[in-house]
Amino acid sequence: MAGNTGTPGATVTGRIMSILSGFDEHHPRLSLTEIARRADLPPATVHRLVAELVRHGALARADGDYVIGRRLWDLGLLAPIQSTLRETASPFLHDIHAATRATVHLAVRDGHQVLYVERMSGLASVPVVSSVGSTLPMHATGVGKVLLAHAPEDVRHRVLSSLTRVTPYTITQPGLLLKQLERVRHEGWATTVEEMSLGACSVAVPVRREDEVVAAIGIVAATIRRDRGRLTAVLQVAAQGIARQLGGIPPR
Template sequence: MTGETSPGLARSDADGTGAHPKSVAARVLSVLEAFDTEHYALSLSDIARRSGLPFATCHRLIKELVTWGALVRIDGRYRIGHKLWSLGRLSPVRQDLAEVAAPFMHDVLFLTHHVVNLFVLDGTKALLLERISGTRPGPAVHRVGDRMGLHASAAGKVLLTHAPQQTIVRALENPERFTSRTVTDRAQVLRELAQVRESGFATTAEESAERTSGVAVPVTSTDGHVIAALGVVIVDAQPKPNAIVPVLQTAARGIARQVRFASGFDHERTETGR
């Protein structure tokens, strides 16, 4: 958190650590930001370490967050609670775009028999907004609400292709390697993005997880903005773009048409990387 803090919230570090003062709100956010998809159950010590806050401060804030319902304690560890989940569902991005897209995603599942994902740009990450899966067994690589690198998935590459230049630069500063096939060389990623722009779709093979490949296309609003990426995850098989891309493009056009009629939806609210 940067910038001026509210005088009513500003408070010096009373724990004697000598750290820079933080507002109460900034401390609460530091506690919540300790959680992510790889650290969804944390001990008090874990939260203090990951947030950079003194142990006593963490203990006090966590007690209040548990009382309010933002956190829940299970088997000695803390997890995100129902209150934050309920608030998150009120987000117009989650509520409007995901609801509009769901019927079209079911169509894609019916026609391809592959897991269908809808991602939006979230800073330098791809946020999984909705996921439709069938009954076929396979690894659950990502869950709704997960954020992943833009360079390592088909949907991420679609979003990165159409992202602002500063987002591309930041996303490729230190790309993470998830498998032996993850492309982390900046020049190679940029070449792939040029191909995505030319072809209108992206493919990957075991870049974000073993045994999984992907195909994705952009969802483009009527004013030309890419508001999301629609893709499928293919398990234990090579992607077949010639068969899958037309299905995805038809669904993406349907989503784009319906977005215009979704109450309160605005593409700018999905473009947090801008």
């Protein structure tokens, strides 16, 4: 038995990872009791380790509960793909923002979710639920659909087997979503229409490095019906520029 926990074979690192893994998009804030239950650890152990995590900024207090701390996000930005992406994409994202005045996103896949690495807010009052460092369902977002279309087969299978409805317009039929993903791979862009939040639509394209889709960039606006072609063209030009800077093959 490792440490002072009743879980045989558990290391301190393993217990900390169990605590942190209890947080997800459906559980962004947890009480001490909930953390212990989701981590399957004794409350006394969780109390001690959570206090350490708060002291080091990995967790933070929020009205009696706990949330992921800024320190974890800061460390995550040091990962080569994310730090390189943000630095490389930044001038292109500013160009998109200047040309469209819409909310602009840079996102990567994080397991079975989409992680927002950068966001530039638009001028229009369009409801946008994303924030830098947040994760959202891939099937309900434009950037998420792009990343899901190019994800490994096992990732697509898991996402398709657990489609949740966020708004009345969220695609929850696996067959319909599969057809959309095939179109994304063929046409090079994805759209959503009020699937993540009412009153917000999006269009997104992939960013490639060599033969791999490493990210997606997207625009959120009140409507994309009339401007979809123009917005897609702006995004694709930016994606090609980012791909060149990353040393990859630009998308066709």
